[in-house]
Amino acid sequence: MSKKQTLVVIGNGMVGQNFLAGLVSSGAKEHFEIVVFCEEPRPAYDRVHLSAFFSGKSAQDLSMVEVGFFELHGITVHLGDRAKSIDRSAKTVLSEKGVHIAYDKIVLATGSYPFVPPVPGHERDRCLVYRTIEDLEAIQTAAEQSQVGVVVGGGLLGLEAANALKDLGLTTHVVEFAPRLMAVQLDDGGGALLKRKIEAIGVTVHLNKNTTLIDDGESCLHKMNFAGGDALETDLILFSAGIRPRDDIARACELEVGPRGGIVIDNQCRTSDPDIFAIGECALWNNRIFGLVAPGYAMARTVVSVLEGGDNYFTGADMSTKLKLMGVDVASIGDAHAQTPGALVYTYQNGDSEVYKRLVVSADKKRLLGAVLVGDASGYGTLLQYCLNGIELPENPDSLILPHRSDESVGLGPDALPMSAQICSCHDVNKATLCSAIEAGCNTVSALKSETKAGTGCGGCVPLMKSVMECELAKLGIEVSTDICEHFPHTRQELYHLIMVEEIKTFDELIEKHGRGRGCEVCKQAVGSILASYWNDYILKKEHIGLQDTNDIFLANMQKDGTYSVVPRVTGGEIQPEKLIVLGQVAKKYGLYTKITGGQRVDLFGARVEQLPSIWRELIDAGFESGHAYGKSLRTVKSCVGSTWCRFGVDDSVGLAIELENRYKGLRAPHKIKFAVSGCTRECAEAQSKDIGVIATEGGWNLYVCGNGGMKPRHGDLFATQLDKETLIKYIDRVLIFYVRTADRMQRTSVWMENMEGGLDYLRSVVIEDSLGIGEALEKQMRHVIDTYQCEWKTTIEDESKLKRFRHFVNSDRPDDNIVFVEERGQVRPADEREREELKARKHFKILEEA
Amino acid sequence: MSMSDWIDVCSVDDLQPDSGVCVWADGRQIALFYMPKEQAVYAVDNFDPFGKVNVLSRGMIGDIGGQPMVASPLYKQHFNLETGVCFEDETVKIETYGVRIENRRVAVNV
Numbered sequence A: 001m002s003k004k005q006t007l008v009v010i011g012n013g014m015v016g017q018n019f020l021a022g023l024v025s026s027g028a029k030e031h032f033e034i035v036v037f038c039e040e041p042r043p044a045y046d047r048v049h050l051s052a053f054f055s056g057k058s059a060q061d062l063s064m065v066e067v068g069f070f071e072l073h074g075i076t077v078h079l080g081d082r083a084k085s086i087d088r089s090a091k092t093v094l095s096e097k098g099v100h101i102a103y104d105k106i107v108l109a110t111g112s113y114p115f116v117p118p119v120p121g122h123e124r125d126r127c128l129v130y131r132t133i134e135d136l137e138a139i140q141t142a143a144e145q146s147q148v149g150v151v152v153g154g155g156l157l158g159l160e161a162a163n164a165l166k167d168l169g170l171t172t173h174v175v176e177f178a179p180r181l182m183a184v185q186l187d188d189g190g191g192a193l194l195k196r197k198i199e200a201i202g203v204t205v206h207l208n209k210n211t212t213l214i215d216d217g218e219s220c221l222h223k224m225n226f227a228g229g230d231a232l233e234t235d236l237i238l239f240s241a242g243i244r245p246r247d248d249i250a251r252a253c254e255l256e257v258g259p260r261g262g263i264v265i266d267n268q269c270r271t272s273d274p275d276i277f278a279i280g281e282c283a284l285w286n287n288r289i290f291g292l293v294a295p296g297y298a299m300a301r302t303v304v305s306v307l308e309g310g311d312n313y314f315t316g317a318d319m320s321t322k323l324k325l326m327g328v329d330v331a332s333i334g335d336a337h338a339q340t341p342g343a344l345v346y347t348y349q350n351g352d353s354e355v356y357k358r359l360v361v362s363a364d365k366k367r368l369l370g371a372v373l374v375g376d377a378s379g380y381g382t383l384l385q386y387c388l389n390g391i392e393l394p395e396n397p398d399s400l401i402l403p404h405r406s407d408e409s410v411g412l413g414p415d416a417l418p419m420s421a422q423i424c425s426c427h428d429v430n431k432a433t434l435c436s437a438i439e440a441g442c443n444t445v446s447a448l449k450s451e452t453k454a455g456t457g458c459g460g461c462v463p464l465m466k467s468v469m470e471c472e473l474a475k476l477g478i479e480v481s482t483d484i485c486e487h488f489p490h491t492r493q494e495l496y497h498l499i500m501v502e503e504i505k506t507f508d509e510l511i512e513k514h515g516r517g518r519g520c521e522v523c524k525q526a527v528g529s530i531l532a533s534y535w536n537d538y539i540l541k542k543e544h545i546g547l548q549d550t551n552d553i554f555l556a557n558m559q560k561d562g563t564y565s566v567v568p569r570v571t572g573g574e575i576q577p578e579k580l581i582v583l584g585q586v587a588k589k590y591g592l593y594t595k596i597t598g599g600q601r602v603d604l605f606g607a608r609v610e611q612l613p614s615i616w617r618e619l620i621d622a623g624f625e626s627g628h629a630y631g632k633s634l635r636t637v638k639s640c641v642g643s644t645w646c647r648f649g650v651d652d653s654v655g656l657a658i659e660l661e662n663r664y665k666g667l668r669a670p671h672k673i674k675f676a677v678s679g680c681t682r683e684c685a686e687a688q689s690k691d692i693g694v695i696a697t698e699g700g701w702n703l704y705v706c707g708n709g710g711m712k713p714r715h716g717d718l719f720a721t722q723l724d725k726e727t728l729i730k731y732i733d734r735v736l737i738f739y740v741r742t743a744d745r746m747q748r749t750s751v752w753m754e755n756m757e758g759g760l761d762y763l764r765s766v767v768i769e770d771s772l773g774i775g776e777a778l779e780k781q782m783r784h785v786i787d788t789y790q791c792e793w794k795t796t797i798e799d800e801s802k803l804k805r806f807r808h809f810v811n812s813d814r815p816d817d818n819i820v821f822v823e824e825r826g827q828v829r830p831a832d833e834r835e836r837e838e839l840k841a842r843k844h845f846k847i848l849e850e851a
Numbered sequence B: 001m002s003m004s005d006w007i008d009v010c011s012v013d014d015l016q017p018d019s020g021v022c023v024w025a026d027g028r029q030i031a032l033f034y035m036p037k038e039q040a041v042y043a044v045d046n047f048d049p050f051g052k053v054n055v056l057s058r059g060m061i062g063d064i065g066g067q068p069m070v071a072s073p074l075y076k077q078h079f080n081l082e083t084g085v086c087f088e089d090e091t092v093k094i095e096t097y098g099v100r101i102e103n104r105r106v107a108v109n110v
C-alpha cells in the first residue's frame, strides 16, 4: 500500500469547508492526510446569513462545521493561523505561527476581502467593512455611539448592510458612485423602482456620488465630501464597494494571477502549478470572479472529483439571483442588460402596485436571455428555467411578465423541461434525478426530499418539484387520489364548491347527489364544518347532529376517561376578578380539576356529560360564553399586556386582541385557528407562532400569517407591515375566508400555505392586490359569519329538547359508574385501571359487609 | 345455554337519527345507533375496549365498504355494527345485540 499524500487546504471559509465535507465522503479521502489553515479564530461559518448575527444568531448558530467534524475525519486544523508562504520547489507551506509542513497537493480557498476605496480619511475611527463576525462585532460597538450611518456602495451587499444599520437604530444613508442601485444586476427602470421602495422604508439613497475626502464633521464624527462640492455628515461609515480576491499568497509564489487579481484556474480548477488548485472567490476562471457561494461549491465538487480520478469540469456558473432586500423582492437573471447583439427588450411597469419587470429576448424571439424583476419576483423560477434550458418561448413573450387577468396559466409545464434541467439549485438536483427517484417509488414530496435532498435548502424549488412529481406520476399511470374518503370522489375544496354552487344545505342531499354509501366520520365532519362555515347554522340542528363528533355535539372536549372539559371564552386573556371568582366557585362546586391553558384561559376538567348544562348555565349567568375549544374554529387570541401597562409597549395589544377575538369567535374552519397580538417587537405574546400574528410597531401593525406551534412548528410569514387597524382587519378577513374556502380537511394554515402554488406571494396577490377579484366576496362572507354568530351554549341551554341529549343513559338518570376519580395535589384526576379495580373491589366489600 | 331475554329500553323518539344514544339494560350499558335512511337500528356494547371507557354511543357512524360502522370518539378505531369486529384489529370484538321495535318501543335481546 502506498503512503498517504499530504493535502493542505488554505482557507476554511464556506467553500473550503464545503470542499472538506465533499472530500471526506468521497473515495479520495483514503489517499490523503489533510491539513487545514484557517486564518479566522473560528472554523467556517455561514457568511451568506451573516446579518442574522444582528438579529440574535450567535457565532455558534452560524457555524457550518458539525461538532467533532475535524476529529472524526482525522483532519488537522490550525485555527487562527494564516498560511504565509508556499515554497513550490521544496513543496512546503509555512504559516505565520511557524508551522512548516511538506505538501503533495494544495487547495487554495482564501476567498476575498472587501475593497475600500483609497479616499483620504478612510482609515479613521468607525470606518468599517462587512465580511466577518469580528467586523459585525465592531459595527455593533460603533453603532452604540452613533446616530447616523452611511454605507458606501449600493450593490447587493451594501443594501444588506444598510438594512442592518437601520435595524441597529441609525439614520441610514446609501452612497453610490454609479447612477443606479445594484448596477450589476439591474437596469435603470428596476434600479429606480428599488430606490423608491427603499427610500419609502426610510433609507436615503444618494446616487452619482464620488467621495473625495473624509474629515471631521460638525454635528457628527465624520464629514464625507463629494466631488460635486456637497457633503454628508455621519458617525459611522461602512465600505461595501465590491470585493477583491485574496491572491496574496499565490502572487508571492508566482502562480499566474489575472491583471485585476484572482488566481487563474482551468476547467479542473488547477492553477498554473498542477499540484495547486484554487476554488471559491479567490479563483479566476475565464477572466471572471464568482462572488456567490453556488459557483464556489461547484468548483469544490470539481476538485473532489479530480482528486478521485474523475473528470468533472467546472464550466462556469449562472449568476442569476433572487433575494429580498429590506422587504423588497428583487431578481436578476442572465443577460439583464441586453448586451447580446440584437436582443429585444420587453418592459412592464405598474406604478400603482410598484412592480417592474423586464425581459431580454433573443433576436428571433425564441430564447430568453435575461430578466429583471423588482417588487414581485414570483415569476423567477419559471423564467430561470426558460433561460437556463433554452426552452422555446411562447409566441408573445411578454405574456410571461404581464399580470394574468384570466385563469390562463403562464407557468412552465414540467414536461417542457429537459431532463438536465436543474430543479434544486441548492443541492444541484436535476429533473432526471427526480424522475428516477419517482420511478423507484417516491410518490410524495417528503419522500422525494429525503431521497434526493432536493427542496431541503432554501425550499424555493418545492412547487416546481411537486409539479414535476405529479406530472411524472400521471405518466407512470399512478393515480394520486385526493378524494376525501371512499364516499366522495372529491377533495374538501371541491365539496365546498358543490355546496356553494348548488346551495346544498344538508349532508344527505350532498351524498345523494355526489357521493355513495352512508358516509363516515371523515367526510361527515368535513361537510359539517363546510356547512357551518358557509351557512353558519346552529350546529346542533337535528339534520346536522350526525355530522358532528362528540366534542361538537356536547360542546366540550372529551378526555381519556369519557368525561369532558369546559373552557369558557376569556377574550384576549383579560378577565375581571369577579369572573375569575365565578370560575373558581363553579369548579369547586362540581369538583372539577382546574388548569390554566397555553391560550390564556382556564380549563375545567372532569365534567360528566349530565353536568355540562348546569355548569354552563352558571357560567352564562355570570356573563361567560362558549370558548369553542371543542371545535375546529377560532380558539384564542393571546395577547401581551401591551402599551397600557408595559413600559416598552407601542400600542394596545390587549384591546386589539379582544376586538379580534370577538370578531372571529365561532368561525368554523378546516382546523383550529390561533391568534396572538404583541404590543411591541419584543413579542411576548409569541405572535409569530400563530396562524394569525399581529405585532405593534411605531408605524402601525405588522401582520404575520400561517405560523403554528405543535408537532411541527413553523414561523409565521411577515405578510404586510405598518397597517392601520381597518386594513389589518380587512386582510385578516380575506386570509381567513380564503383559507376556509380552499384548504383541505384538517389542514392547518401552515400546511395550506406550504402547499399553495406560488406560496406567500400568491396569497399576498389574492388578498392585497385582489388578483382574483374576490376580495369583496370574501369580506362579505366574513360579515355574514359575524352577523349570525351565536353562543352555542346559550342556544343549547335555552332549548329543553336539546338538553335531552345531555344524559349518559336515555332511559335512566344514573351516572356512568366507570368514571372514578382519585385525588392528586389537592385536585381530582381520573383513576388509572389498577386504582379503578381496587376501588370497585372495596365498594363491593363494603356492600357485602353492610348486607 | 343462556336464555335470551328481550328488554324494553326506550321509545323510538329517544333515538337520534344518524347518531347514537346509550341505554341501561339490566346492568349493561348498550349503545343504540339509528340510521333512518336504511330504517336500521343497531345495538352494541357501549364499552370501548381500547380506551376502556363507556363512550361508543358518542361515536360517529357510517359505513366502510358498505358495512355499517361506528368510529370510537377517543382513538378512532372502527367497529362493524353487525358483527362487532374491529376493522383495524380483527382480534378485537365488541358484543352485538338483537333489536326489536314494536309499538314505537325499542327492545334489545341480552
Ligand SMILES: Cc1cc2nc3c(=O)[nH]c(=O)nc-3n(C[C@H](O)[C@H](O)[C@H](O)COP(=O)(O)OP(=O)(O)OC[C@H]3O[C@@H](n4cnc5c(N)ncnc54)[C@H](O)[C@@H]3O)c2cc1C
Residues within 6 Å of the ligand: A010, A011, A012, A013, A014, A015, A016, A017, A037, A038, A039, A040, A047, A048, A049, A050, A051, A081, A082, A083, A084, A109, A110, A111, A112, A130, A131, A132, A157, A160, A246, A249, A279, A280, A281, A282, A290, A291, A292, A293, A294, A296, A323
Ligand atoms: C454579508 C454577506 C452576504 C452575502 N450574501 C450572499 C448571498 O445571499 N448569496 C451568495 O451566493 N453569496 C453571498 N455572499 C458571498 C459569499 O459569502 C461568498 O461567496 C462565500 O463566502 C465565498 O466562500 P469562500 O470560501 O470562497 O470565501 P470565504 O468565505 O471568504 O472564506 C475564505 C477564508 O479563508 C481565509 N483565508 C484567506 N487567506 C488565508 C490564508 N493565507 N491562510 C489561512 N486562511 C486564509 C479567510 O480568513 C476566510 O476565512 C455574501 C457575503 C457576505 C459578506
Ligand code: SF4
Residues within 6 Å of the ligand: A640, A641, A642, A643, A646, A647, A648, A649, A650, A653, A678, A679, A680, A681, A682, A683, A684, A685
Ligand atoms: S411584547 Fe412588548 S409591549 Fe408586549 S409585554 Fe412584551 S415588551 Fe411589553
Ligand code: SF4
Residues within 6 Å of the ligand: none
Ligand atoms: S401535548 Fe400531547 S399530551 Fe399534551 S395536551 Fe397536547 S396532545 Fe395531550
